Amino acid sequence: MSEVSTRDRLLTAALRLFSMHSFAGTSLQMIADNLGVTKAAIYHHFRTRDEILTAVVQPGLQELREVIARAEAQRSPHARIDTLLTGFVDITVRHRALIGIMGTDPGVAHALSTHPDIVELFGRPLEILSSHEPSPAGEINASLVLSGIACTASSPLLTHIDDETLREHLLSSSRRLLGLRNRHHPAPAGR
């Protein structure tokens, strides 16, 4: 129990320090100092800073894998897209700080780019969203939605907007852009 919670505290502190000082600007010593432990205590859990980063991003990646699997299990293109979109918005809002460093810190981007499974995973949402319309228009729409969601959720200009409001409007805007019907605008009776 105490081992688990030390590891969790370490990952929380690492994400906060990466956000403040960038991945390249955060040393294992800084993480140890922030937690009030020795560097040896850090090494008990992780051998390198890259291992810490991989552990920091793991919960978000696991949620993304699950959303992709759920989306791909849907039979209709519409359900596939809507499942992916809803899950993608949920994940980005739940992990605003993490998405922020993944999108803007080249040290993070470089470290993650050395993991082929992660690179492959990051390309899947664009493939799924643009699959029903394999044209430049479909790809541009899909990219606009996905990168817009990620950048908006992590924007320093929008930190005053709470998670639930952000989630709701990101989803309805994205649905509108992709031509999907919003659930709170029911279809007229008879259709």
Add this chain to the structure above:
Amino acid sequence: MSEVSTRDRLLTAALRLFSMHSFAGTSLQMIADNLGVTKAAIYHHFRTRDEILTAVVQPGLQELREVIARAEAQRSPHARIDTLLTGFVDITVRHRALIGIMGTDPGVAHALSTHPDIVELFGRPLEILSSHEPSPAGEINASLVLSGIACTASSPLLTHIDDETLREHLLSSSRRLLGLRNRHHPAPAGR
């Protein structure tokens, strides 16, 4: 004439090297080597790497200032938004490589953040686009469109799409998202 073209060649080479090696990873010596000139020739034009970066971004910033001024001179909210949106899409497509480094290189972001006039300028498009709907929904829509346009135009996944196709679809998608009528979908007669 030769002075002007040396300066232009220098800025083009600098942008290419910044894109490849990041701003922090590009030295004045690398720029000189790339151009086949001496470091002294670089110093004839610029004293620091920060001065080179400021000169590299200047044409795009000047175009953005002009678009903002044109938008703000419009009387109706609709014309203001459409002028801003059209100009913003034009600029991001024309400067795909530059937008790429501005959005993803923290060295660039940090260097530009020391110029208050540039920081103020970057906040204006979001203010203009969200001004007609001063609510979380309006801000989220505006951010989704602006960051989506910037990320999509500079996305390494979409380099196979030519500028004109990109421009056309970014504009029609953004207009749809903001509830603006697209020019190539004329309103029914009588409306």
